[in-house]
Amino acid sequence: MNELFRKRIGFPEHEKLTFEALDNLLEKTATTIPFENLSILSNQIRAITKESLIDKILVKNEGGLCYQLNPLLYLFLVENGFNAALVRGVVYNEATKDWSKTGRTHVVILLQYEDQTHLVDTRFGGNLPLKPVPLNGETISSINGEFRVKALESDHGDHIFEMKLKYKDTDWKIGYAFNTKRPLKSLYELNEVQGIIVEHNESRFNKIRLITKLKCDGSVTLTDTSFTQWIDGKMTKEQIDNDTFKELAKQHFGLQER
Known part of the structure; x- marks a missing residue:
């Protein structure tokens, strides 16, 4: 998997993956692997396992949605020695000023480094920070805009991810909320997420390509x-x-x- 992932995004095969190199890794991932729902619209749904994710994204060179791409990146990071976990989030709809009716269907990575927890997200549509974002409220800037994570207790979690996209936003917008205290216990839980995305009437990804x-x-x-x-x-x-x-x-x- 390590070799296949590096080959897919064009990251040097033998370079040690350090925390400082994650910016480059995230940018290469975002500009190489597309966010797409073609398998849902063509009714080619597979159970989520490490093997099926590798086959879909690294062997067949397809893309995927957050519950496929972030878990694949999580597996890659763990294989390269990082301390990471997956959590589920609830997306906020800025247009309707309401939380998604699909519930906790956004899947992201929490990464521990030097006594600090960072959010890592390589698939939230195109709204990507392209860098690890610390959970202490600090603003992180990239070629894609400004991003931050703030502690905020709500019915949907204990933190919110906010963004100000370059060329698009003048004010901060809420992206999603997530709960740091409820990490996924196994990849099997992702099949529940996939089921909601595929079947729910309010899902954005089961209607058009x-x-x-x-x-x-x-x-x-x-x-x-x-x-x-x-x-x-x-x-x-x-x-x-x-x-x-x-x-x-x-x-x-x-x-x-x-």
């Missing part, structure tokens, strides 16, 4: 009906048909129709 990936100068997002590019803060959006979807999925994300 979605693929998105960060780039060094912005991002690209593809859906059934549109192709959106952000380049140096400028957005272009075009309407597309199914044939164009297939072409763009292959051209920009390396994905074949399933």
Whole structure:
């Protein structure tokens, strides 16, 4: 797995993975592996195991959603000697000012380093900090914007993740809440998350195809009906048909129709 993950994202095979190297690792992961739901829309659902995640993302070179990509990164970090755990979060909808009806379906990594806990998230759509974010309220800046985690007791957890995306946000927005006291006991729990994402009426990922990936100068997002590019803060959006979807999925994300 260690060799396959490094090869997939272009990280040196024999370089020791230090905490200081995580910025580079997270940026390479975000710009290489797409966030996508094609397997859900094509009804190709597999139980979540270490072996199935490796096969899907590292062997078949597909992407995935947070409950697939963050657990894969977690396994890679643990294999490289880091002290980490997975936790589930509840996403906040800024438009409706309400918490997601799907509940605790966002999966993220908590990493311990030098007596400090850090949030590591490589898949929250394109809203990625690209760096470990300490749980002490400190603001972390990257090419993608500003990010912070604050302690806040609520019905949804004991911390919230906030973001101010470059070119898009002028004020801080809540991304999600999570509970540091409820780590996943095993990968098996991810199958409950997957079941909700696949079946729940309020799930954003069981209705239309979605693929998105960060780039060094912005991002690209593809859906059934549109192709959106952000380049140096400028957005272009075009309407597309199914044939164009297939072409763009292959051209920009390396994905074949399933």
